[in-house]
Amino acid sequence: MIYIFVSTLSLLVLLSIVYFKKINYKELKYDSELSKDIETLGENVEIATDILKMHGNNHTKVENNKEKNAKISYYDHSKDKIVVGGFEKSEYTRIINIAHECVHTTQNKKYLVMNKVFSNLQILYFLFVCIYFFYIDSKELKLMLLVIQIFIWFITTFVKMVIESDACYRSVQFAKDYLTQKIGQDTAAKFTDKVEIKVYESIPMYFINFLVQGGIMAIIAQIIALIS
Numbered sequence: 001m002i003y004i005f006v007s008t009l010s011l012l013v014l015l016s017i018v019y020f021k022k023i024n025y026k027e028l029k030y031d032s033e034l035s036k037d038i039e040t041l042g043e044n045v046e047i048a049t050d051i052l053k054m055h056g057n058n059h060t061k062v063e064n065n066k067e068k069n070a071k072i073s074y075y076d077h078s079k080d081k082i083v084v085g086g087f088e089k090s091e092y093t094r095i096i097n098i099a100h101e102c103v104h105t106t107q108n109k110k111y112l113v114m115n116k117v118f119s120n121l122q123i124l125y126f127l128f129v130c131i132y133f134f135y136i137d138s139k140e141l142k143l144m145l146l147v148i149q150i151f152i153w154f155i156t157t158f159v160k161m162v163i164e165s166d167a168c169y170r171s172v173q174f175a176k177d178y179l180t181q182k183i184g185q186d187t188a189a190k191f192t193d194k195v196e197i198k199v200y201e202s203i204p205m206y207f208i209n210f211l212v213q214g215g216i217m218a219i220i221a222q223i224i225a226l227i228s
């Protein structure tokens with residue numbers, strides 16, 4: 001059990017170092033040339049609705065994230081609804097963020113359902129073992145439960161990665177098509193040059209982020225297993 005604890009902890013520390021180093025990096029959201037053009041494109045909800053229409057989607061609802069200062073955007077497949085973050089009009093990266101959520105609406109629903117099921121299972125299983133460990137003495141049983149948790153952790157990360165890498169990858173084309181139609185090929189090309197690499201670079205960061213989230217739960221459960 002100590003071995004499993006030490007290896008999970010080492011992995012988590014390593015991933016956290018990479019993760020926190022990267023998020024300290026101040027991302028450029030504004031560009032003297034691009035921001036001026038992007039600013040003319042209207043509200044975030046309007047942009048999302050237009051991108052969806054371009055892909056023949058008239059059913060997905062779009063609304064603003066009503067939380068104060070909430071910059072987070074997401075697609076809720078059970079309600080078929082996109083919630084867009086409160087991006088400023090001059091943030092040129094808002095187009096890629098909105099396009100990303102629009103890609104999610106085109107993904108296979110089975111993967112989206114699987115994502116939700118595993119994300120919930122990961123949390124529920126974590127809570128279950130944390131409580132259950134106090135009622136069992138068998139080291140073998142504890143070890144088996146911890147191994148199952150690690151198994152759920154990796155499957156959850158894998159499912160999330162399939163969905164997010166696909167959304168990141170295709171969002172560049174979605175944004176480019178939209179900008180070509182709205183402001184023209186030149187601006188669309190300039191935009192793609194600027195964001196493409198940034199978007200592809202963010203894919204491994206998603207992976208590390210999901211691993212860190214599950215890893216923290218694995219470490220807490222392992223500590224409880226050792227002390228209970």
Ligand SMILES: [Zn+2]
Binds near residue numbers: 163
């Ligand atoms: Zn996403």
